[in-house]
Amino acid sequence: MWGIATDRSFRSVATSIRKAHLPGRNALLMACAGLVVAPLMAAQTSLGDAIGLGQLQAVAPGLNGSGVAVAQVESGGGSGNSFEANPTIAGAGVAFTYINSSGAVSSSYNTADASGHASAVGQYFYGSSGGVAPGVSSVYNYSANYFLNSVVGANGFIANPPAIAAKVVNQSFIIQSGQGQGATTAQEAQANIAYDNYTDTYGTIFVSAVGNGSYTQMGSDINPPATAYNSIAVAAVGGSSGYGPTDDFRSKPDISAPGSETSYATPLVAGAAALLVQAGSQANGYQASSGLTQSAYAAAATDERTVKALLLNGAVKPTGWSHTASQPLDTHYGAGVLNVYNSYEQLAAGRAAYSQADTNTAAETAAHPITQLVGWDFNTVHSGSETPGVNHYSFSLPTVAKGAAYDFTATLVWNIGLTNADGYSQALQTSLNNLDLALYNSAGVQVAISDSSVDNVQQLYLTGLTAGNYDLQVVGLPQDGSATNVPYALAWSFQDPPGTVPEPASLALLAIGSLPLLLCRSRRRSA
DSSP: OOEEEESOOOGGGHHHHTSOOOOOSEEEEEEOOSOOHHHHHHHHHHHHHHTTHHHHHHHOTTOSOBTOEEEEEEOOTTTSOOOBOOGGGSOTTOEEEEEOTTOOEESSOOGGGBOHHHHHHHHHHHOTTTOSOTTBSEEEEEEHHHIIIIIIOTTSOOSSOOOOSOSEEEEOEEEEEETTEEOOHHHHHHHHHHHHHHHHHHOOEEEEEOOSSOOOTTSOSOOTTTTOTTSEEEEEESSBOOOOOOTTOOOOOOEEEEOSBHHHHHHHHHHHHHHHHHHHHTTTTOOGGGSSOHHHHHHHHTSHHHHHHHHHHHOBOOTTOOOOSSOOSBTTTBTOBOOHHHHHHHHHTOBOOOSEEESOOSOOOOSSOBOOSEEEEEEEEEEOSSSBEEEEEEEEEOOOTTOOOEEEEEEEEOOOOOOOSSSTHHHHHHHOOOEEEEEEETTSOEEEEEOOSSOSEEEEEEEEEOSEEEEEEEEEOOBTTBOEEEEEEEEEEEESSOOOOOOHHHHHHHHHHTHHHHOOEEEEEEO
């Protein structure tokens, strides 16, 4: 069995982590004692404002995660059974199910299996006072040992993994090889395949902490399971956090959120995902002109790719954020700092399908451009055996009376396909379709492109975009001589006037304000 730890290990172990060793049965654990919940709740009010939650509640007070089943996977200590979140942190209507390391299921909270870490994470996720999604219908609280071994199969492949009831899964833990050591390349690849296959099969949204700066054995700060392609990897702003890229130079983290550690930034993102799933299941923004039935629209809106694209596209860019054409996300902040209001605004604007599809990568202008300057699409692009497939989204940006320019963000997300248990990174590479995202102006000049060949996320971000006609292109590049239609989600925002971008310093103050309540003493315990 591998080691599992809460994502609270520190960079001081970096030197030993770089040393090769055989997997063991020991894990680095953190013990939390005397957790003060009331001040934590007060701190969450400020955190909610920092991630746009207060603004969202003002316009959509019914969005609280209602009807959404979620899961919380906890490391559980050496025995695997110190994993339970106290149900009193949630509202009276939330049903809890506990699944321990042996797979035993119970609806009753056992104080002997209590975890202060789990309760703190749950407070941010679905807590009745200050949680992002306090109205979730049910919480499935898993021991990570059981979840890895018997649900996703990250510790040993499962031919037909069982489906779980939860749509959104929070994972504030990291996988280790034992004795506080980071995961090996083989362990990371095996976890990636297991999680990516699970998401591609069941549409589960995994939201995972990258870790607090501890290294894998290859030297990256991004720890599995956050390394999975189809999952959402979360970094912390204003606290201890690892940064990217991954060992194979992919853009992770995907997004960041305020937090003293990534354990507590991650449930903010998971809670935001639950809110978007609720809104999507209600078909927010649906119009018959979308070309879908209301039920099909809801399915598209709640697809794991759509939720991920909306979360990443709604994130705000802090000072210092940067990316390149081949590295679509920032190594520290990912797509930026979570803002659930922005993401909801784009979802509620509704789906708009592409203007036309062909094999022409030159700029095109449709006779009837898309009128939604914020919005999303869930569609497929043809990846031809010899020529690219191109889906064109035509926009006409009106002149702004104040003379201000636009800020533009577009995010493209697709899944890595099902892979075989053998081959590890080679199998992952051959199952990754290669899509690009590009923007052209009316003169046919390429304004920006995101063309990473190793990621399944592309993002464009531009400021000072002037009025005029633009062609946003989703390009399916030929690969391996085969042709296929690749499902993808696209979110976009042409924003005027530019939104307010929070400074990392102000976010850090929020996180540091709750830091004394969250610091705990570390200790080692045999598994």
